[in-house]
Amino acid sequence: MNADVAGAMSGDEILVGYDGSADAKVALDWALDEAGRSGRPVRLAYVFEWVTVAGWLGPGVAPGMWPDESARRQVEDLVRRAAAEAAAERPGLTVQGEVFDGPPALVLQERSAEAALLALGSRGHGGFAGLLAGSTVVAVTAHAHCPVVVVREGQVATSGPVVVGVDGSDTSLLALGFAVERAAQRDVPLRVMRIWEPPGERFVPPGFDPEKATATARAGVEQALSQWRKTFPDVEVDVRVAPGNPAALLVEASREAQLEVVGSRGRGGLRGMLLGSVSQQLVHHAHCPVAVVRER
Template identity: 40%
Template sequence: MSELVVVGVDGSPSGFDAVAWAADDAFRAGAALRIVSVVETWPYQVPQIAAVEWESSMTERAREILAKAQEIAGERRPTVEVSTRVMTGKASVALREQAAEAAELVVGRRGAGGFAGAVLGSVSMSVAGQAPGPVVVVRDGDAAAHDEVVVGVDGSPACEPALDYAFRQAELRGGNLRAVHAWPLPFALAPDFSCDIEALRESHLRVTREQLTPWQERHPDVRVIADVQCGHPVKTLVAAGDRAGLLVLGSQGRSGLGAFVLGSVMRGVLHHARCTVAVVRERP
């Protein structure tokens, strides 16, 4: 994998926040930074509009956005190698293509064309759910005040790419890694249903520690906290993110019903988290 961080920018404040975050992360990793602006001409491809004029005007605007973004990155991290690129097409598709070339793709939480009051932009959600590798959705105005990295785990193999990314991030930041395993109470299927809550917790804790052990051996300098809680995964992860600089999720969970549930968890966390979130999808 190339040592390259790609960040998408569209002229919105959220996009420029993403540039600052990406510059910091490229600096920590010793990676180059590529800033991309996508010119979307497809909404204007109708007979009544001169498409060539629209495309020329939007391309010039994209270059202006890139110049400002490059200035932000240069002022923040002068030693990071920065390049820019204008692309044409659908933003979500173009950014997914860029993700295939990069160590990570960084986007802002809300774009310039979103609905007022929307928490998460459609492009951000699309690339986070479909792009290969890590996709970082930067919280608006994120100053990364906390060094702790939180990662959601459930004992499934699908968590492994997220653990790989989370351990590397914690190592680069010199902070703790908190592995959060949240499990809801089982449904009461009969009037006399009962269970040993402490025994269940110990079982979940054992699964979590078994999954973490190989990664701890590869990253001995990272202090790991196994945080096993009985509660709703979205609420638990969002609360853990309040004291973290980064919250990391896998894009899929256990097979069958679990995969559906974790998909809903990913969407819920992306919408409600008050910190920057990285969604890590396994590369082909």
């Protein structure tokens, strides 16, 4: 997928869910790097939710402060400073900040319809200890209208391949295009992983041949790759086909990757389930940033 195709699919800007947390700052850095390669503008989006209960504490707002206009001004100042600092650090990039009102998950979902890409920290302020991906992140990843990249503090790497998981589903083919473009932008190899789940011992079909199953899966991957090899002939492509648990093997592969890309739902997804089990596992457990791609 080249930049023109990506632009036709969605809006122009990279949207960053920002609340001043450590993970949000890492997501912003990732988005700025992406903008440096693509030339897209970056917009920080802080969603300000009023909660009228005792003990309310808003992200970035001093403890003990009741939500009022001074609290909002404090939030606006936080976003303004973050955008100004980012623009100063990355001359040539357009960086803006904006404060929105409403439930964070819903507002970010709505705003994603006008974005090319949405970057989120895995947990913002208010996340529970031990919860690897916050509820807002999971909800937005499941419902966003554009690709969502989830970034966690300490997991960003600048080396290693771009890894993409494919299974022949429509969303995985979109993920493949997204991954090829990112590998080309970064001038790094692309690793395409096709993991097929072998039948259980009690349910092996008559005449089942694992080698034939692997060969069939590889042929499907090569067919899907044919157009991208022509579009990006300089991208080194490594195809890996193997039986196993897709989520477990993709999590393991993420240890060596700088970005891992998956479709929002694969062939095993249940109708009505917006985020598949493999995508959910990677959002929670991957060792590198994860991009979840879906049809708009």
